[in-house]
Amino acid sequence: MNKETTALEETKPIEAAVMRKRRESGFRVLFRNPLAILSFLYLAGMGLAAVAAPWVAPYGPNYMDIDARFTAPGFHHWLGTDHLGRDVLSRMIFGARTTMGVSLAVVMTSALAGTALGLISGFFRKADEIIMRITDLLMAFPPLIGGLAIMAFLGPSVKNVVLALWLVTVPRVARIVRGETLVLREMTFIKAAQMMKAGTGRIMFLHILPNIMSPLVVYFTLLFAGTIMAEAGLSFLGIGSPPEVPSWGLVLSEGRYYMRNAWWLTVMPGVAIFLAVLSCNLLGDGIRDVGDPRQYGKARK
Amino acid sequence: MLRFLTRRILTIIPLTLVMAIMMFFLMRLLPGDPASQLLGLEATPEEIHALKVEMRLDQPVYVQLITWLGGLATGDLGESFYHKMPISKILFNHLIPTLKLTLFSLFFAVIIGTCAGLVSAVKQNSLTDRILVVISTSFMAIPGMWLGLLLVLFFGVVLGWFPVAGYESFRDGGFGSFKYLVLPVLAMATAEIGILTKMVRARMLDVLHQDYVLTAKSKGLPFWKVIFKHAFKNTLITVVTLSGMMLAALMGGAVITENIFAIPGMGRLIVASIARRDYLVVQSAIMFITFLYLFLNFLVDVVYAFLDPRVSYGSLKS
Amino acid sequence: MPLLSVRDLKTYFNVFMGTVKAVDGVSFDLERGKTLGIVGESGSGKTVSCLSLVKLIAMPPGEIVGGQALLDGEDLLTLSEKELRKVRGRKISMIFQEPMTALNPLFTVGDQIAETIRLHQKVNKKEAFEKAVEMLTAVSIPAPRNRALSYPHQLSGGMKQRAMIALAMSCHPQILIADEPSTALDVTVQAQILLLIDEFKKKYGTSVILVTHNMGVITSTADDVMVMYVGKMVERGNIYEVFNNPKHPYTVGLLECILKSTGGKHALKTMPGFIPNPINKPKGCAFNPRCSRRMSICMAEEPPVVEFGKHVAACWLYA
Ligand SMILES: Nc1ncnc2c1ncn2[C@@H]1O[C@H](COP(=O)(O)OP(=O)(O)OP(=O)(O)O)[C@@H](O)[C@H]1O
Ligand SMILES: [Mg+2]
Numbered sequence: 001m002n003k004e005t006t007a008l009e010e011t012k013p014i015e016a017a018v019m020r021k022r023r024e025s026g027f028r029v030l031f032r033n034p035l036a037i038l039s040f041l042y043l044a045g046m047g048l049a050a051v052a053a054p055w056v057a058p059y060g061p062n063y064m065d066i067d068a069r070f071t072a073p074g075f076h077h078w079l080g081t082d083h084l085g086r087d088v089l090s091r092m093i094f095g096a097r098t099t100m101g102v103s104l105a106v107v108m109t110s111a112l113a114g115t116a117l118g119l120i121s122g123f124f125r126k127a128d129e130i131i132m133r134i135t136d137l138l139m140a141f142p143p144l145i146g147g148l149a150i151m152a153f154l155g156p157s158v159k160n161v162v163l164a165l166w167l168v169t170v171p172r173v174a175r176i177v178r179g180e181t182l183v184l185r186e187m188t189f190i191k192a193a194q195m196m197k198a199g200t201g202r203i204m205f206l207h208i209l210p211n212i213m214s215p216l217v218v219y220f221t222l223l224f225a226g227t228i229m230a231e232a233g234l235s236f237l238g239i240g241s242p243p244e245v246p247s248w249g250l251v252l253s254e255g256r257y258y259m260r261n262a263w264w265l266t267v268m269p270g271v272a273i274f275l276a277v278l279s280c281n282l283l284g285d286g287i288r289d290v291g292d293p294r295q296y297g298k299a300r301k
Numbered sequence: 302m303l304r305f306l307t308r309r310i311l312t313i314i315p316l317t318l319v320m321a322i323m324m325f326f327l328m329r330l331l332p333g334d335p336a337s338q339l340l341g342l343e344a345t346p347e348e349i350h351a352l353k354v355e356m357r358l359d360q361p362v363y364v365q366l367i368t369w370l371g372g373l374a375t376g377d378l379g380e381s382f383y384h385k386m387p388i389s390k391i392l393f394n395h396l397i398p399t400l401k402l403t404l405f406s407l408f409f410a411v412i413i414g415t416c417a418g419l420v421s422a423v424k425q426n427s428l429t430d431r432i433l434v435v436i437s438t439s440f441m442a443i444p445g446m447w448l449g450l451l452l453v454l455f456f457g458v459v460l461g462w463f464p465v466a467g468y469e470s471f472r473d474g475g476f477g478s479f480k481y482l483v484l485p486v487l488a489m490a491t492a493e494i495g496i497l498t499k500m501v502r503a504r505m506l507d508v509l510h511q512d513y514v515l516t517a518k519s520k521g522l523p524f525w526k527v528i529f530k531h532a533f534k535n536t537l538i539t540v541v542t543l544s545g546m547m548l549a550a551l552m553g554g555a556v557i558t559e560n561i562f563a564i565p566g567m568g569r570l571i572v573a574s575i576a577r578r579d580y581l582v583v584q585s586a587i588m589f590i591t592f593l594y595l596f597l598n599f600l601v602d603v604v605y606a607f608l609d610p611r612v613s614y615g616s617l618k619s
Numbered sequence: 620m621p622l623l624s625v626r627d628l629k630t631y632f633n634v635f636m637g638t639v640k641a642v643d644g645v646s647f648d649l650e651r652g653k654t655l656g657i658v659g660e661s662g663s664g665k666t667v668s669c670l671s672l673v674k675l676i677a678m679p680p681g682e683i684v685g686g687q688a689l690l691d692g693e694d695l696l697t698l699s700e701k702e703l704r705k706v707r708g709r710k711i712s713m714i715f716q717e718p719m720t721a722l723n724p725l726f727t728v729g730d731q732i733a734e735t736i737r738l739h740q741k742v743n744k745k746e747a748f749e750k751a752v753e754m755l756t757a758v759s760i761p762a763p764r765n766r767a768l769s770y771p772h773q774l775s776g777g778m779k780q781r782a783m784i785a786l787a788m789s790c791h792p793q794i795l796i797a798d799e800p801s802t803a804l805d806v807t808v809q810a811q812i813l814l815l816i817d818e819f820k821k822k823y824g825t826s827v828i829l830v831t832h833n834m835g836v837i838t839s840t841a842d843d844v845m846v847m848y849v850g851k852m853v854e855r856g857n858i859y860e861v862f863n864n865p866k867h868p869y870t871v872g873l874l875e876c877i878l879k880s881t882g883g884k885h886a887l888k889t890m891p892g893f894i895p896n897p898i899n900k901p902k903g904c905a906f907n908p909r910c911s912r913r914m915s916i917c918m919a920e921e922p923p924v925v926e927f928g929k930h931v932a933a934c935w936l937y938a
Contacts, residue, residue: 137316137323140316140594140595141587141591141594142548142549142552142591142594143549143553144553145553145587145594148553148556148571149327149583149587151575152580152587232446233444233446233553233557236557237556237557238576239572239575249446252446252447252450256450260454266447266454267451273447274443277442281438281441282438285438512720512721513720513722515721516713516721516722516723516783519673519708519713520708520735520786521708521738523704531723531726534725534726610772611724611770
């Protein structure tokens with residue numbers, strides 16, 4: 001009984017022919033889903049703002065204007081200022097850099113490594129034994145606790161956050177890829193390819209990978225949301241990104257002591273995290289629906 | 302059934318052992334050594350050496366490893382540098398609040414999430430369903446720490462209904478002690494309620510399309526019996542499976558929540574000990590909380606095996 | 620008077636792309652103690668016709684738009700949900716195509732049969748269980764008492780289907796609807812299951828509706844046959860008359876298929892052309908694009924139902 005696969009039950013791979021047909025009209029379905037489009041646009045906008053932070057942000061992230069401490073949101077400081085007179089909007093935009101950057105780095109690297117490990121695991125018995133024992137070990141820790149353990153001994157730094165969260169996500173990706181690979185490998189069209197003596201590498205990349213891509217992409221968007229939460233959590237606890245690097249969790253954490261008087265210090269970063277996570281989830285749902293034949297208006301039996 | 306459970310226990314033991322070894326080496330990752338880290342820059346070499354002896358750091362690595370493992374087995378984990386108390390005792394003192402927080406949240410989330418998911422699925426496409434879908438989707442995206450802060454602000458500060466922070470044991474406060482748990486449990490459970498509602502709804506819709514539900518209807522069973530007996534029991538299995546995953550999330554969430562609400566649990570202990578560089582405590586506490594998680598997960602599996610004959614009769618390979 | 624008399628049954632599904640007229644004006648009679656075979660290709664509305672009789676289709680998207688289904692003179696389609704529950708399992712019971720999934724995996728086979736018995740008969744738990752064991756004996760399951768305590772996953776496919784028959788027959792219904800009861804089983808087991816149903820029919824005088832897309836199955840067990848094509852009744856009548864003297868070109872085609880397939884070499888000959896999209900059926904006779912004897916009127920207007928005694932066909936050829 002594999003818990004990760006039960007959670008992803010709705011995204012099981014289906015036969016290749018069906019998948020190919022889906023890809024053709026997949027975008028049309030995605031386009032019919034305004035929420036998914038909106039989410040995508042929001043995330044893209046956020047990403048752009050993060051990349052262009054030095055040009056977009058009105059102030060430097062650590063620029064202090066002591067006279068303007070605790071300014072409520074207004075014309076000069078759209079989202080107000082904090083206890084040191086730093087502009088919240090600017091800190092949020094630079095914070096997006098940290099939070100989204102960390103999450104992107106974690107998801108991309110663990111997607112690559114996890115997919116590779118999962119594919120290998122699904123094809124080679126011996127490697128499978130070893131890889132699965134290691135994933136068992138890494139997954140024995142509740143995710144945030146595992147990250148905490150690593151951060152506790154490595155010390156707060158952005159690099160360490162990426163490493164810690166990477167170690168938490170890789171085994172999970174590997175597990176899911178392995179599961180999907182095993183299911184697909186048993187299916188007739190892969191068997192046929194094997195019979196025609198296609199090389200293992202060829203089967204992996206031409207037959208397995210394209211067909212597990214669609215459930216995986218859904219999983220990655222959800223993983224991205226999870227990583228945003230985890231990064232914010234670690235930074236909130238003060239063991240994530242160091243004090244001089246603003247991140248949403250850090251802004252939230254610093255602001256909480258002034259919650260009674262300066263509500264915006266608590267509300268704004270929370271809203272940012274909420275919207276980012278919500279967008280990822282909605283986008284994930286949208287992509288999942290593309291893989292769902294029911295969405296084509298076909299009568300279902 | 303018995304064979305399934307024994308097999309599950311047998312996988313936990315080596316896992317814990319390897320984890321313990323890993324935690325031991327993780328501690329060695331610290332720049333410099335824990336003793337000089339602890340004492341800071343002003344410490345004299347003599348002081349550092351004395352602490353090293355106290356922390357058994359002067360012994361060869363394998364001796365230290367064996368001491369650590371032996372300690373884990375016997376419950377003697379050494380002494381906390383900060384508290385000057387046996388670590389096992391500290392852990393025990395901090396265990397109950399975390400356990401209470403986690404289990405209450407789980408319980409609460411399971412009840413609410415399951416009911417909401419069930420209603421949502423049975424009334425698919427109705428207004429109720431749509432509202433529940435929106436709510437569950439939003440709940441899933443609410444950061445627990447943020448919700449915790451907002452709850453404190455609103456129910457604690459503005460309305461004054463609940464204490465803004467703190468904790469009381471049941472022995473001291475009786476049923477009144479629960480007022481300290483209301484806001485933390487809400488903060489922790491909300492996201493899980495969202496996830497569970499969504500999953501239960503999806504699973505229930507899936508189950509309602511299964512042939513055996515049609516069979517049950519064709520027998521002449523009344524609607525509620527089809528739903529609550531035949532469909533729901535199948536959905537319940539998903540809930541149990543999800544409970545294992547939710548436990549993982551909740552135990553992580555507990556760390557954050559305990560820090561917001563100043564609840565003296567394991568999570569607060571870990572974070573405070575990191576700040577105090579009390580690494581032995583960090584190491585032991587993480588080990589302990591993980592072991593706790595594995596144990597609770599084992600209990601989840603027991604319930605699962607109990608519910609699903611395909612597991613207990615050994616035909617389903619795990 | 621026939622036991623069940625269905626007149627002009629119409630069941631539509633409103634889906635995103637439009638309306639699927641899954642059953643569009645089907646009429647048939649089921650005589651006491653007789654077997655009616657319903658044949659047709661996949662998607663022709665066989666299952667929906669059967670499920671509509673006791674309102675077991677998903678509503679929405681499904682909707683029974685019109686028609687009558689008189690059981691002993693009582694119209695099933697006008698019954699309330701509560702009254703229908705007394706019909707389901709007691710007067711009309713069903714067996715489905717997939718024995719693997721038709722039984723609930725979480726309850727023992729005995730429990731599931733006993734549940735039906737307790738629902739319709741005044742017996743206590745223990746008596747119901749004894750009756751369930753009796754039923755399992757009647758369907759010749761070896762070691763019935765042990766099997767009653769087994770969970771579905773512990774039974775083979777054939778055994779599960781036997782258990783399903785035991786469940787369906789446990790309250791001695793007047794009508795047994797068997798929706799492709801043997802399709803999912805292997806060939807030797809198929810014959811056994813059909814024989815078993817036939818035995819029950821003879822023993823209890825149960826009327827059977829046997830749904831299949833295999834003409835061969837019909838010949839050995841059915842008394843009457845109805846051929847369906849995309850929601851319409853195409854031809855109906857006594858099995859000998861329909862087989863010896865098929866009227867509708869579609870029936871002729873179907874019969875040619877089995878005749879040729881028994882002839883050896885071309886084991887699986889099918890008719891040319893495809894089943895039309897149920898949302899967008901061809902105008903006139905739905906079969907006209909595949910018909911070898913098509914006339915211009917076939918493409919313009921729906922064919923009338925022409926009667927040759929009790930043998931009827933919906934075709935312009937005879938109008
Ligand atoms: N729940 C539903 N929603 C929408 N359309 C449906 C639904 N159930 C059946 N249909 C449609 O009704 C039509 C008839 O289906 P039905 O299941 O009766 O076919 P059948 O003759 O039993 O086929 P088969 O031999 O494959 O079992 C099909 O076009 C099908 O797509
Ligand atoms: Mg059918």
